[in-house]
Amino acid sequence: MILHIDPQNIDPEIVARAAKVLRDGGLVAFPTETVYGLGANALDAVAVEKIFAAKQRPHFNPLIVHLPDTSRVLEVAAQWPEKAQILAEHFWPGPLTLVLPKRDIVPDRVTAGLNTVAVRVPQHPVAQALLQAAQIPVAAPSANLFMQLSPTRAQHVAQSLENRVDLILDGGPCNVGIESTVLSLADETPVLLRPGSVSRTQIEKLIGPVASPQEPKNDTPRLAPGMLERHYAPRAKLVMFEGREELKQAIYNNCGDGIWIGALLLNLDATSPEVGYGITFPVVMPHDAQEYARKLYEQLHALDELGCVAILVESVPDFPAWDGIRDRLQRAGFQEK
Numbered sequence: 001m002i003l004h005i006d007p008q009n010i011d012p013e014i015v016a017r018a019a020k021v022l023r024d025g026g027l028v029a030f031p032t033e034t035v036y037g038l039g040a041n042a043l044d045a046v047a048v049e050k051i052f053a054a055k056q057r058p059h060f061n062p063l064i065v066h067l068p069d070t071s072r073v074l075e076v077a078a079q080w081p082e083k084a085q086i087l088a089e090h091f092w093p094g095p096l097t098l099v100l101p102k103r104d105i106v107p108d109r110v111t112a113g114l115n116t117v118a119v120r121v122p123q124h125p126v127a128q129a130l131l132q133a134a135q136i137p138v139a140a141p142s143a144n145l146f147m148q149l150s151p152t153r154a155q156h157v158a159q160s161l162e163n164r165v166d167l168i169l170d171g172g173p174c175n176v177g178i179e180s181t182v183l184s185l186a187d188e189t190p191v192l193l194r195p196g197s198v199s200r201t202q203i204e205k206l207i208g209p210v211a212s213p214q215e216p217k218n219d220t221p222r223l224a225p226g227m228l229e230r231h232y233a234p235r236a237k238l239v240m241f242e243g244r245e246e247l248k249q250a251i252y253n254n255c256g257d258g259i260w261i262g263a264l265l266l267n268l269d270a271t272s273p274e275v276g277y278g279i280t281f282p283v284v285m286p287h288d289a290q291e292y293a294r295k296l297y298e299q300l301h302a303l304d305e306l307g308c309v310a311i312l313v314e315s316v317p318d319f320p321a322w323d324g325i326r327d328r329l330q331r332a333g334f335q336e337k
């Protein structure tokens, strides 16, 4: 069932109903400022198991626990380091997730057996209202089937999960558009596990150097799904290119009679012959990283819906503000050799 809810004028009855579903062990899909989440009571292992079943998500992937405000973190985390306090003051509520040592109360299902828990205080008014009404920590991955594109509209959730959730709250499109930045503060040196709209530069200005995760060796299991090489993928084959020559090659490699090709363009003109010749649906993307992120999944969903076989994506700038976008595009385009 889908219920519309106006983020500017929240209907407390709808929120109360959704909160009750969560407290009763059900699944509620709800908007956050990043992407839609698929929520369940984080302290109820049976409810959390339903998330994994609905998403067909492997159990080695830990979930983020959502809280209404900073004062609730110590209900699930065992420590609140000074660096966490500094970051929370600047970025919460908002698109930053912190990984901290966990408390025993958090079921192993949530953390995939790790001794840490990921926590986030989201900013979206509907997420805020829901978390405050539910009065329980809410585990919520992105509300999509495993490996697929994250949803930035309720309709995206409905397309992949409608019959697998108890309730979908439709609060309109998500403002940030890509998943939160994930930073581990579990050890001495902070580690940036997943880039997002809160950039490494912004974090380092406040708490000093941040390390990158170690590349997993080929034969070791990858514990973080956001670190899987292929992830966040549309159904269409995603191919990155740089400049006109590579675009021509990409068109040549992917075109064919009756085959529809989409493209996300940044600098190339949609009217240039290279584009006009081979691309069925050229989309001109914004030059601002935040606006690009807001549009990214929405455009990939739309090109998938149109039936594109390939989506050619012009490579994005090599600046910290674009790290999250570049990361998602690389994973979406990764092909097993």
Ligand code: TXA
Residues within 6 Å of the ligand: 032, 034, 035, 036, 037, 038, 061, 062, 063, 064, 095, 097, 099, 111, 114, 116, 117, 118, 120, 122, 140, 141, 142, 143, 178, 179, 180, 181, 182, 193, 194, 223, 224, 225, 226, 227
């Ligand atoms: O923006 C977001 O973060 C959205 C909204 C709904 O909040 N959620 C989201 O969840 O993207 P999900 O499950 O798709 O991604 C969770 C990420 C994964 O990369 C996972 O590996 C990491 O957080 N993560 C969760 N718990 C962790 C832990 N204890 N240690 C390391 N990484 C963890």
Ligand code: MG
Residues within 6 Å of the ligand: 141, 142, 150
């Ligand atoms: Mg996800």
